Amino acid sequence: MEKLDRFYPIFDSTEWLERLLPLGIKLTQLRIKDRSEAEVRAEIIKGKALCDKYGCTLIINDYWQMAIEEECDFIHLGQEDLDDADIKAIRAKGIRLGLSTHDNDELERALSFDPEYLALGPVYPTILKKMKWTEQGLDRVTEWKKLVGDVPLVAIGGMSVERAQGAYDAGANIVSAVTDITLNSDPEARIKQWLDISR
Template sequence: MKLDPFYLIVDSAAWIERLVPLGVRLVQLRIKDMDEGGLRAEIRKAKALCARHHCQLIVNDHWRLAIEEGCDFIHLGQEDLQAASLPEIRRAGIRLGLSTHDDAELQTALAAMPDYIALGPVYPTILKKMKWAPQGLERVRAWKDAVAPIPLVAIGGLNPERLDGVFEAGADSAAVVTDITLNADPEARTREWIEKTDRWR
């Protein structure tokens, strides 16, 4: 499976409506605290927007809702993976991405036979408190050797200036949250990411 090299992560369908029409081909909807009705509405809206703009939607965490809503891709962290039913996910034909931060998590992820594996944080990140130090490009290279041919997603502290480094180290896709959502001009920054990742398509 080939992943688009530009992997946008946002926390609302409103962000998807704003940025996906600019040419985003891969987006994750990551909503942490919301009631089920609200989540379902957000997933439905995101799914319709992505279908209209030929963008692959990945739903974070909420695998049961993703199945019920007919989504075709989910992303799970390690804790969510422990609570999820892989057989149910497989039966639904849903593709699966998994987060990893250390060797033990990598082995757990590989055992689940996912469609991609994410490694982070590559660089210091302000998104959330991490118990892991920045992984660095050497770890990206080591992870790529370990997971190939499964696609590798790099995440954490990425910006357009750092993209060539992570792709040269072996990442297939670069995920971004705050470099775009906290930017003074998210649309312009999104276009910059698309332009920068075009050469890695």
């Protein structure tokens, strides 16, 4: 099992991958919402080819059946996705699994699936999506790391280059970012900053 990179950007289209993978991203997630099944499949196929080309680990959010069919090797699931996902089928294909957690019950449940990483969020307030969870804070990151032990811990939610070191210091192995890159006036320069601080 290769060690996961410490920087984990999430994108909603392969246009971002085409643009930013050449800069040296080694771990990324494709999180596609509100597109037709055919469009999602086309994006997964394209994303897989791009990540193969640039030596980047691609994680598919949510679409586990399609990920199996297209022979992807890493899936991320939220807690609600776990209700419907066929974990046995996913594991039978040797597919790695990353899981979201927000509270102790979710953490206990997630650990029972022996995931490749656990994500905790939102660490800071996030504008990405409406959540019933308030910000978790850095103390929670430290608490979570003690509970998960050797399982890599991803800090997500409101993360920025400026906040990344605090999350690493608190115990996060990996820091994930979305809008800090996609809403930045110069995403390429921002990626370079992320790569500098995470390595």
